[in-house]
Amino acid sequence: MKLIHAICLFVILVMPTAAAANPVRIKDLVEFDGVRSNDLVGYGLVVGLNGTGDGLRNSPFTEDILGNVLERLGVNVTGEQFRPNNVAAVLVTGELPPFARAGSALDVTVSAIGDADSLLGGTLIMTPMKAADGDIYAVAQGTIIAGGAAAAGDGAAVIQGVPTAGVIPSGATIEREITFDFSRLTTLRMALRTPDFTTADRIEQAINAEFDGAVAVMLDAGTVELNIHATHARSPAHALVRVENIMVRPERRARVVVDQRSGTIVMGEDVRISRVAVSQGNLTLRIQEAPLVAQPNPFANGETVVVPRTDVDIIEEPGIGLAEVNGGTSLSEVVAGLNALGVAPRDMIDILKSIKASGALHAEFIVR
Known part of the structure; x- marks a missing residue:
């Protein structure tokens, strides 16, 4: 018996209350012009791995950087054949x-780019x-803390988490500062994280009310x-100390967000929902296989065959009929109207x- 149901996702309905319109600090609504972070990236080598490093035949760039590092340290490896398995690019x-x-520390993330099996126990x-401008702003070094584990035998392997990526807390030291003189600003723009004119x-x-004067002006919905x-x-x-802690009640567009994967x-x-009539029901499809085996008569010149037989039935479960949902003037009334349909x-x-x-x-309907 095969039973196939037309099943919708399980729904969790989150109902914001009036508390969602409570005032919020300006610092939680905007980004201040010039007050931003900058991404850094570097290409390095992890050593000290327990035989879980790159296979140098498949990752020749690892051998190249290892040779360059040894050359800078005064070790001549030109023309030498070395294939250690305890290093990873x-x-x-x-x-x-x-x-x-300069001198401050920051956290860094280390990710393998070759065929290393694990970075556990390795040292960067x-x-x-470097930043996007190509200049060096920090130098990283330290022991990697990986968040996974891996074990393998001749016939099976078990991997938990991602052992090929890890972090080094406070693993980089800032060597160069961003050239930005915040104290010389005469005007400052605030960019709303969710642009809205209101x-x-x-x-x-x-x-303007906080400073008792016309010190701020709205340029557009986002600035x-x-x-x-x-x-x-x-x-x-x-x-900014005074500005960022001012309380403002944000406005937002009406939205319905649906996550089909989790059913949320x-x-x-x-x-808001206008007056509308809704009818809903489910279909159940039942498929039953009952093959028939046909055999030839005794001592007859024939062969056994299987004759397929399929019984298909479609059942329509009782629906809710045609029900009316009155126009909702608030979220609670909208939800009450939908629940009044009696559907799951x-x-x-x-x-x-x-x-x-x-x-x-x-409302804006967003499906993720």
Whole structure:
């Protein structure tokens, strides 16, 4: 017996309340111009592996960098044949935080780029790390902490986690600072993480009220400009201390977000549904195989054959009929109207898709 059901994903409905509209600090709504991090990357070598390094026949670049390192250390390996299996070529990545100073430490991530089996127990040797401009800003070195484990035998292997990647806490030292003089700024732009004209206008009004003057102006839905001189603060940093902690109530578009993989539905409090009628039901398809074996008569010149026989049946389960959902004026009424249909939560995704297609769902519908 084969039983195939048309099954929808399980739905978890997250219902924001009025608390979602509570005021939020400006620092949690915007990015300040010039206050940003910079990505760093380097190409290095991990040594000290327990036979789990790169196979140098398949990763010739590992042999090249190992030879270069030994040459710089005064070891002449020109023309020598060496194939150790305790080294691995890696890429080292990190993030240079804003206002980082020379001598500070930062965390780095180490990832194998060859056919190494594991970086457990390895040590990253001195690796320069460059930014997008090609200049070296940090140097990384240290023992790798990998988050996985691997074990293998002649007939089987077990791998847990990702042993070919790891981190080195405080493994890089900043050698060069970003040339940016924040103290000389006369104006500062604030970029909203979620552009919205209403939110930008509220930020402008809140800042002007805090400084009791026209010190901020909204340029567009995603930018608010602050006049540092007009704040009469001792420095741009002192002005931002007051600005970033101002409370603002953000506005947002009505959205319904559906994650089909996990079956999750998230609805914003501004979602509205017009008056609409909905009918829903499920189909169950049953397929039963009952093959028949046909054999020839005794002493007859024939052969045994199998005659396929399939019984197919489609059953329509009782649906909810045609039910009416009144227009919702709030999220609670929208949810109450959908729940009044009496359908299981797993069917809610298909219902919302159909309501959106009919034009009765007044919200941005996002499917992930």
